[in-house]
Amino acid sequence: MKLDPSILARVQFAFTVSFHIIFPTMSIGLASFLAVIEALWLKTKNPTYLQIYRFWLNIFAMGFGIGVVTGIVLSFEFGLGFARFSQMAGPAIGPLIALEVLTAFFLEAGFLGIMLFGLHRVGPRLHFFATCMVAGGTLLSASWILSANSWMQTPAGVAIHDGQLTVVNWLHVLMNPSWPYRLSHMLTAAYLTASFMVAGVGAWYLLRGKHQDFARRTVALGTAFATVLIAGQVFIGDIVYGTMLKYQPSKMQAAEGFWEKQSQSPAPYYWFIIPDQKEQRNRFTLGTPYLGSIWLTHSLKGRVEGLKNTPRELQPRMAMVFYAFRIMYCLAMLMFAMGIASLWLRFRGKLFNSRWFLWMLVFMTPSGIIATLAGWYVGETGRQPWVIFGVLKTVDAVSPVPSQALLSTLIAFVCVYAVFITAFLIFTFRIIRRGPVDAPVYAEASGSIKNAFRPHVLDNPKRLADSQFL
């Protein structure tokens, strides 16, 4: 069997980047959540906030570690699978990725040690500063990487001479047309992810009748953050949609499931389609009449542009883009509905004893991660067949390496990442099952990491009573 290196390179990068993005999404959101919780603890001196901090710090630390490791792999993959892309786009992309790595390692990793082990050694205020630096570091890291990725979506500030790209305006490269909107969209997605995770775990404890104070506060905080954030996310999402419609119309044409140059009037909003890319038509459609015109053209009878407006050889695969977009959008609507429901239940004083709502929160725990992944699939599959939109096609960006090399490394990545995700899930579920009461509320660092992990330091219940911070 002959395997196509360009397909293998794409599958490998898609797999590794999909795996990677889960962890930065969690760590960006959780870092800011931890900063808020520590600020509340410093302000109120309520030990429950410290308990919440310690509980989520453990999960954050694991996610952060896996995020950093799997992120490094991606940089190497540029060389392994996409050497021609690196060769051409290196002058623009290279410095941005270098800055991302510098931010991640120097700011985040530097202060992470203090955040994890330094509460007793540096005092609560300086510790809070360290938490803020880690949260700020994750935000800066995301800014650089989103700048690089957005430049691939909407390239600007460069000139091409003899197939070699040179930067003519760094500010235009950095602040390319889609960057501010895509960055806001991604950051809000990360904060939403953390909000639903926190609320979901709290809801689980409430349903089990355990850790009531911890659970109430996390459900109250998680749903409050989620309600405000999802409204902002829906707003930003619409701006991102408009921006991409301007710069990458083919992506949004594929996302809406219409083929003809102009849809019928009024246009329906499709929820389910069976697209036939070869025949350039849908075999089956299921939609809501008028809604397409209302949502997409903001009029009752507006027509929507279809994928035939883009030459066939430059079209993305409709099925991938359409369903990724629908998953993201449907989850956003569900999140919005949950926000409204949480406001109603607060008003009625039933936020903690509506079992249907608590169960929904539990099921929605990974919703942010799924929506973020779906959003990235829209972004990346919708950009195809380009790797740098309008500049370099993906098929021309692949390294001249034998397919066996790509296949063997793909298998290796799958095996190693299976171990990572298994370990992460086992330890996370163990932390959740153990619960915050049994978790160390106050762990003293001794200056030695080895000693800090010893059971008598981590789990000495006397420290609960002795702690000067409680």
Place this chain on the structure above:
Amino acid sequence: MKTSNVLLRVLGVTAALLGVLFFFIIVGVFGLPLAIAGLAVFVLGAVVVFRAFPTEGARL
């Protein structure tokens, strides 16, 4: 059915309809200026509800 229950149901349906209306406004169906205003009203309204109905003291 008690009058208070009917009233609560009516209020619940109104809240749901308001939610749908806010969603349509915020996604820009009525234009960008209204979307910004809708977002501001929604966020302020949510903050008012958070402050007026604190949840920590609620009984299970």
